[in-house]
Amino acid sequence: MTLELNRLTNAVAEMGRTIAGQEQTFERLLAQARTWLAEFSDQGGALRDAALKIGAAVPTTEPLAAAFPLPHVPPRFTVIGADGAQIQPDRHGLALYYLINVGSLVYRHGSGETPQARSVPQLCFREQELYEGALLVSGNLLDVRRDLAELTHLADLVEAEPAGPTLALVDGTLLMWLMEDLPAQGRKEKFDAYLAQLDRIRRKGAAVAAFTSRPRYTEVGKLLHLAAMGGDPRQAEGQPNPLERLPDGDIFAFLASGERSALFVSPKPINATVYTSEGHTIHLCYVNVAGAGEKPVVARVEMPAWVAETPPLLELVHGGVVAQSRIVGGFPYVLARADELAYVSGPERQRLEEMVGTAMLAAGLSPSASSKALYKSMTRRAGR
Amino acid sequence: MTDTPIPVGRVLRASTREFAFGCRVLQPDIPAFGSFVRADARTPGDAIYGLIYDVVVQDDLFVRRFVVVEPPEEVVRDQRDNRQVPIEVSVLSVGYREGGRIVHRIPPQPPVTMDHLYPCPPDDIVAFTQRFDYFRLILDAPAIPTDHLLAASLWAAANARPPSARESFLVDAGRALTHLLGGDLLRLDGVLQSIRPEQS
Numbered sequence: 001m002t003l004e005l006n007r008l009t010n011a012v013a014e015m016g017r018t019i020a021g022q023e024q025t026f027e028r029l030l031a032q033a034r035t036w037l038a039e040f041s042d043q044g045g046a047l048r049d050a051a052l053k054i055g056a057a058v059p060t061t062e063p064l065a066a067a068f069p070l071p072h073v074p075p076r077f078t079v080i081g082a083d084g085a086q087i088q089p090d091r092h093g094l095a096l097y098y099l100i101n102v103g104s105l106v107y108r109h110g111s112g113e114t115p116q117a118r119s120v121p122q123l124c125f126r127e128q129e130l131y132e133g134a135l136l137v138s139g140n141l142l143d144v145r146r147d148l149a150e151l152t153h154l155a156d157l158v159e160a161e162p163a164g165p166t167l168a169l170v171d172g173t174l175l176m177w178l179m180e181d182l183p184a185q186g187r188k189e190k191f192d193a194y195l196a197q198l199d200r201i202r203r204k205g206a207a208v209a210a211f212t213s214r215p216r217y218t219e220v221g222k223l224l225h226l227a228a229m230g231g232d233p234r235q236a237e238g239q240p241n242p243l244e245r246l247p248d249g250d251i252f253a254f255l256a257s258g259e260r261s262a263l264f265v266s267p268k269p270i271n272a273t274v275y276t277s278e279g280h281t282i283h284l285c286y287v288n289v290a291g292a293g294e295k296p297v298v299a300r301v302e303m304p305a306w307v308a309e310t311p312p313l314l315e316l317v318h319g320g321v322v323a324q325s326r327i328v329g330g331f332p333y334v335l336a337r338a339d340e341l342a343y344v345s346g347p348e349r350q351r352l353e354e355m356v357g358t359a360m361l362a363a364g365l366s367p368s369a370s371s372k373a374l375y376k377s378m379t380r381r382a383g384r
Numbered sequence: 385m386t387d388t389p390i391p392v393g394r395v396l397r398a399s400t401r402e403f404a405f406g407c408r409v410l411q412p413d414i415p416a417f418g419s420f421v422r423a424d425a426r427t428p429g430d431a432i433y434g435l436i437y438d439v440v441v442q443d444d445l446f447v448r449r450f451v452v453v454e455p456p457e458e459v460v461r462d463q464r465d466n467r468q469v470p471i472e473v474s475v476l477s478v479g480y481r482e483g484g485r486i487v488h489r490i491p492p493q494p495p496v497t498m499d500h501l502y503p504c505p506p507d508d509i510v511a512f513t514q515r516f517d518y519f520r521l522i523l524d525a526p527a528i529p530t531d532h533l534l535a536a537s538l539w540a541a542a543n544a545r546p547p548s549a550r551e552s553f554l555v556d557a558g559r560a561l562t563h564l565l566g567g568d569l570l571r572l573d574g575v576l577q578s579i580r581p582e583q584s
Contacts, residue, residue, distance in 0.1 A: 327459055
């Protein structure tokens with residue numbers, strides 16, 4: 001409310017000029033990256049071990065510069081999207097609790113049927129839900145619980161789906177890399193629970209994938225620099241990488257409408273240490289989901305090994321993601337709707353807090369927010 | 385009187401004269417202009433009655449993306465059947481029920497924020513429209529389409545009755561209006577025209 005925009009006029013103008021100036025450098029780096037991609041396209045096999053060591057995208061058997069056209073999808077197939085939102089516990093609020101809300105949409109292509117929309121809220125307030133040891137479940141800990149809730153809901157829907165080609169989609173990533181920053185206590189149980197959901201989807205014969213819009217990963221750029229350094233990891237890490245800030249998505253903007261890039265394996269440490277042993281090694285590719293004649297829209301798509309290595313499932317991911325993205329324009333329809341169904345608005349948050357207050361009063365308590373929350377509610381009320 | 389178990393929304397803001405409620409119901413169930421609704425009053429069993437005089441469907445950017453292209457049938461159905469369109473409905477208070485007695489006056493207290501709003505079942509509407517004293521509250525309301533509201537609510541009340549009783553109800557209502565609008569024959573004629581049975 002006190003952001004004095006007039007004081008930012010000069011800075012914003014300078015920002016515009018700076019971005020324009022960076023454009024030339026960007027084009028030069030892009031040309032460099034694509035030259036290397038073509039030059040080292042067949043050297044993937046020799047780069048694999050070194051790539052893993054330095055956190056670069058790990059090549060598969062597909063040539064690095066390969067482009068695969070949009071495959072045919074079955075006339076009827078199902079795409080299920082799920083997404084989650086949460087209300088963080090608020091120590092200034094009336095009571096300590098958090099909420100996870102998972103939204104989902106089951107969309108049957110070619111059926112003409114109304115998609116099935118769901119929204120499943122879960123209120124967590126018991127001691128055993130609120131704490132992990134001495135830690136309050138919030139921030140990354142809560143994000144992990146939300147991710148698990150999303151995937152569990154997705155697996156439930158996949159299992160309930162009649163036989164037929166089915167693609168389960170999440171927004172973002174299948175790699176729970178957030179866990180790397182969490183305390184070791186309970187980490188294995190969390191991974192086991194998450195991977196168990198992938199197993200459920202695999203047993204049903206469905207495909208599962210994660211969709212990242214406008215990805216800013218630089219793992220392929222790192223791989224190309226490694227290749228330019230003769231595949232020597234020490235040299236690659238010792239020498240500055242000119243592509244270190246060039247998003248991989250831009251490198252693959254040469255893909256024609258509907259095409260996908262070669263498959264790579266994610267170099268995230270947990271992929272090798274956790275996912276691989278359970279057969280879920282996460283693979284990835286880039287897909288231009290834009291329609292013919294439109295400006296490229298490149299997304300990153302992740303999938304477990306059992307999808308990447310099963311041609312009908314890989315084609316369902318590729319074709320399904322493009323079909324879905326073309327409905328809205330650049331983003332899967334099921335994920336846009338799942339996000340909408342999961343989203344908890346400010347007024348809804350406030351109403352839930354009021355309901356909590358009422359329930360506490362009914363139970364004979366006298367709920368009160370902290371003084372800080374009270375002053376915030378006064379000073380921030382206008383303009384909301 | 386039977387309660388309709390499914391509320392149409394919750395009260396957003398209220399005064400004794402009128403109140404607004406928000407609902408995110410499925411599109412076929414959007415409450416209609418001129419419908420009778422009921423909110424529970426503070427005393428159990430008591431109620432506040434109102435007439436819907438405005439229904440605003442909020443702007444929706446997501447739908448805008450589709451109106452310029454030809455979306456697949458599944459998307460059309462999703463948008464129509466599943467999307468929860470935010471709707472704000474304005475209601476004019478026309479009376480209340482107190483201790484089982486129906487009163488056609490401004491209620492002593494408005495409903496409270498977050499109270500449920502229910503569509504009135506036919507029994508409730510018939511009981512409420514046994515008399516026409518509430519006409520005055522409609523005709524005196526500023527800045528709302530009073531004549532159209534009156535006509536729409538009378539049709540709702542007529543339709544809550546058995547077909548054989550509808551015409552006599554509308555004739556009685558017309559007589560009551562004649563007393564109230566006798567000094568403004570042009571307006572009276574307009575309202576009477578719109579409740580003539582052949583207008584149904």
